[in-house]
Amino acid sequence: IKTVGVLTSGGDAPGMNAAIRAVVREALAKGLSVKGIKRGYAGLLQEEIVDMDARSVSDIIERGGTILQTARCKEFTTSEGQKKGADICKKHGIDGVIVIGGDGSFQGAQKLAALGINTIGLPGTIDLDIACTDYTIGFDTAVNTAMEAIDKVRDTSTSHERCSIIEVMGRGAGYIALWCGIANGAEDILLPEKYDYDEQKLIDNIIACRKRGKQHHIIINAEGIGHSTSMARRIEEATGIETRATILGHMQRGGSPTCKDRVYASTMGCYAVDLLCQGKSNRVVAYRNGEFVDYDIDEALAMKKSIPEYQYEICRNLSI
Ligand code: F6P
Numbered sequence: 001i002k003t004v005g006v007l008t009s010g011g012d013a014p015g016m017n018a019a020i021r022a023v024v025r026e027a028l029a030k031g032l033s034v035k036g037i038k039r040g041y042a043g044l045l046q047e048e049i050v051d052m053d054a055r056s057v058s059d060i061i062e063r064g065g066t067i068l069q070t071a072r073c074k075e076f077t078t079s080e081g082q083k084k085g086a087d088i089c090k091k092h093g094i095d096g097v098i099v100i101g102g103d104g105s106f107q108g109a110q111k112l113a114a115l116g117i118n119t120i121g122l123p124g125t126i127d128l129d130i131a132c133t134d135y136t137i138g139f140d141t142a143v144n145t146a147m148e149a150i151d152k153v154r155d156t157s158t159s160h161e162r163c164s165i166i167e168v169m170g171r172g173a174g175y176i177a178l179w180c181g182i183a184n185g186a187e188d189i190l191l192p193e194k195y196d197y198d199e200q201k202l203i204d205n206i207i208a209c210r211k212r213g214k215q216h217h218i219i220i221n222a223e224g225i226g227h228s229t230s231m232a233r234r235i236e237e238a239t240g241i242e243t244r245a246t247i248l249g250h251m252q253r254g255g256s257p258t259c260k261d262r263v264y265a266s267t268m269g270c271y272a273v274d275l276l277c278q279g280k281s282n283r284v285v286a287y288r289n290g291e292f293v294d295y296d297i298d299e300a301l302a303m304k305k306s307i308p309e310y311q312y313e314i315c316r317n318l319s320i
Helices: 016-029 040-045 079-091 103-114 139-160 175-183 199-211 228-239 249-253 259-277 297-302 309-318
Strands: 003-008 033-037 049-052 096-101 118-123 163-168 188-190 217-222 243-247 283-288 291-296
Touching: 003 016, 003 040, 016 033, 016 096, 016 259, 033 040, 040 079, 040 103, 079 103, 096 103, 096 259, 103 118, 103 297, 118 259, 118 297, 139 163, 139 175, 139 217, 139 249, 139 259, 163 175, 163 228, 175 188, 175 217, 175 309, 188 199, 199 217, 199 228, 228 243, 259 283, 259 291, 283 297, 291 297
Parallel strands: 003 033, 003 096, 096 118, 118 283, 163 217, 163 243, 188 217
Antiparallel strands: 033 049, 283 291
16 A cells, blocks of 8 residues: 545544544555545545645644535445546555545445455444444534533523423434433433334323423434424423424534544544555444454444443433
8 A cells, every 4th residue: 555545425523533634644654645535425536636744634633524524425326436436546546545434435435445446434423323333433522512402401491391302413323312311311212213103102201200390301302203393392282381392403513522532533543544554455443342443344334233222221210
């Protein structure tokens, strides 16, 4: 390997900049050249490729977002697009690419690997929905951001003795909702993996909690279930308790990364470069059972992940 390309793809996540910085500096330290590919696979197809040196990544470890910018790219899901991408890499002398993103981005990396470009994936998403890893870059910052916002909603909810539905991100996965549910002491946590859509049960619990003297009722609703505003209307009608919906939205994706996201993203960035230097390709870096490890991308994409049963079970008792 002589030249490493790095790109961020899919939704941005805090800590991506720390990972880019680590890739660039670890690669330079190992005597490699580094090229930044802007706007994910879309930028690759447009040849938006820039040389990077140690100063290109100064003052970014503390910044949210991604300095390389990111995109979701339809064209790269086609075999013509993938072939064009591999040819562009070859034209620019890029023989290894580090892709920071989620499962969709790893599928692109898998295709590039099959076309002769060595690729390594780094798990970057606030959703924590990558099966092979217990940690994804950005999740820690996102749950801390959401937790702080929910604390604020809780203050006003208690003052007005309201029910508050707070919708958090996560696409089809409920990890952000579960963590916030526990961290914010929610009375109900609705996860796409668990919710049975029995709204009457929810209503009965709100009334029962009120009878037990609870001054607010916090429902954390995962966006995979959604419809928080109409749900609030129905709950208010059925319970007579004023109910408001708050959708946290993209604020969960921004902000300065936490210490954990900076440290893990930096470690993973270096690990990815080291794998390329060992001649490895089609691998994804993961954090599993307390260790940084790597998996074959095909194997990683075939893995399944589920909500930790015990942590979900304890929520009910924690909100009595
Ligand atoms: O994957 C990260 C994420 O923020 C999800 O939680 C959410 O469903 C999605 O991206 C939103 O995507 P967009 O920014 O394109 O609206």
